[in-house]
Amino acid sequence: MTLRVSGLSISAGVGDRAVPLVRDVSFTLGPGQAFGLVGESGSGKSMTALALLGLLPRGVSVTAGSVKLGDTELVGRDDRTLADLRGRRIAMVFQDPMACLNPALPVGRQISEVLTRHLGLGRSAARRQSVDLLGAVGIEDPGRRAGEYPHTFSGGMRQRAMIAMAVACEPDVLVADEPTTALDVTIQAQILDLLVRMQDELGMAMLLVTHDLGVVAGTCHRLAVMYAGTLMEEGRVGEVFEDPLHPYTAALLAAAPENAMRGRHPLALPGTVPSPGALPDGCAFGPRCPHAHQECRTPPADRRVTDSRRVRCARHDALTLEGVDR
Numbered sequence: 001m002t003l004r005v006s007g008l009s010i011s012a013g014v015g016d017r018a019v020p021l022v023r024d025v026s027f028t029l030g031p032g033q034a035f036g037l038v039g040e041s042g043s044g045k046s047m048t049a050l051a052l053l054g055l056l057p058r059g060v061s062v063t064a065g066s067v068k069l070g071d072t073e074l075v076g077r078d079d080r081t082l083a084d085l086r087g088r089r090i091a092m093v094f095q096d097p098m099a100c101l102n103p104a105l106p107v108g109r110q111i112s113e114v115l116t117r118h119l120g121l122g123r124s125a126a127r128r129q130s131v132d133l134l135g136a137v138g139i140e141d142p143g144r145r146a147g148e149y150p151h152t153f154s155g156g157m158r159q160r161a162m163i164a165m166a167v168a169c170e171p172d173v174l175v176a177d178e179p180t181t182a183l184d185v186t187i188q189a190q191i192l193d194l195l196v197r198m199q200d201e202l203g204m205a206m207l208l209v210t211h212d213l214g215v216v217a218g219t220c221h222r223l224a225v226m227y228a229g230t231l232m233e234e235g236r237v238g239e240v241f242e243d244p245l246h247p248y249t250a251a252l253l254a255a256a257p258e259n260a261m262r263g264r265h266p267l268a269l270p271g272t273v274p275s276p277g278a279l280p281d282g283c284a285f286g287p288r289c290p291h292a293h294q295e296c297r298t299p300p301a302d303r304r305v306t307d308s309r310r311v312r313c314a315r316h317d318a319l320t321l322e323g324v325d326r
């Protein structure tokens with residue numbers, strides 16, 4: 001099942017006061033594909049991810065565009081339809097497992113409930129399957145752990161339990177928003193391995209939201225780079241890393257990516273990321289771009305450069321002709 005996001009725009013507030021958080025985002029996520037969405041803090045990654053599941057916070061809404069899962073349009077659907085699709089066809093893994101695990105219910109029960117609700121399994125079948133799922137995500141002694149409460153689980157184990165819950169109904173698409181950021185480095189690697197294994201075994205498509213380019217390199221087929229609410233570049237992981245087409249991507253790759261994305265060490269460029277309420281005219285990256293020119297003062301179009309690559313840079317042709325290394 002293919003997920004097609006086209007022209008997605010998201011704003012906070014309404015009318016004259018509306019602040020654009022995400023603007024004209026398009027990408028396609030094929031079955032079995034892992035797609036990385038990267039960008040600095042505040043660039044709109046989480047808003048994009050949440051919009052796919054109809055989970056935007058109060059006061060934030062989709063103002064334009066479409067999200068299609070196969071033939072099903074998800075934008076503008078009522079809460080009940082979306083709640084029915086969530087978990088069954090599209091599921092989410094959050095940074096903080098406690099945001100989705102109920103502290104007052106044993107972990108196994110929570111997974112059983114998902115199975116009963118979406119797949120109509122009887123009580124004992126659901127219980128058996130939830131134990132199997134906990135085992136499949138690497139929880140030892142899953143029969144016993146299924147009966148325990150989330151607070152008895154370590155951070156990594158909770159993350160595993162949340163992944164078990166997310167994949168319980170074998171959704172077509174798994175959206176993971178910074179799923180390993182809160183974990184120790186060794187546990188991070190294990191959880192990423194688990195996600196990739198699950199994705200592969202179940203043939204799911206995965207959207208992996210991260211500020212860490214290293215994570216994308218190790219897990220994803222394709223990636224899109226987000227800046228101030230727009231996608232600046234999209235392509236296969238290898239080609240983007242080897243030959244970035246957007247000056248912003250190049251700046252990210254040139255900086256120590258981990259630090260740059262978290263805003264600890266800003267890019268070695270003038271200025272800072274503009275806030276959604278104070279975007280510059282034209283290219284959002286223009287005021288910081290070493291290659292900016294007159295033409296960057298009008299908003300650049302999203303351009304397909306090859307079958308597999310797109311870039312949003314008005315100077316793409318000029319820079320290519322001049323042989324400029326971004």
Ligand SMILES: Nc1ncnc2c1ncn2[C@@H]1O[C@H](COP(=O)(O)OP(=O)(O)OP(=O)(O)O)[C@@H](O)[C@H]1O
Nearest residue numbers: 012021040041042043044045046047048057060276
């Ligand atoms: N509930 C909200 N109402 C209004 N604006 C919001 C709300 N939540 C977030 N924003 C704003 O939306 C913009 C995009 O936020 P988002 O959470 O999508 O960024 P992000 O790329 O996921 O960042 P991070 O890496 O820090 O998670 C930010 O400017 C943020 O301040």
Ligand SMILES: [Mg+2]
Nearest residue numbers: 045046047177
């Ligand atoms: Mg986020």
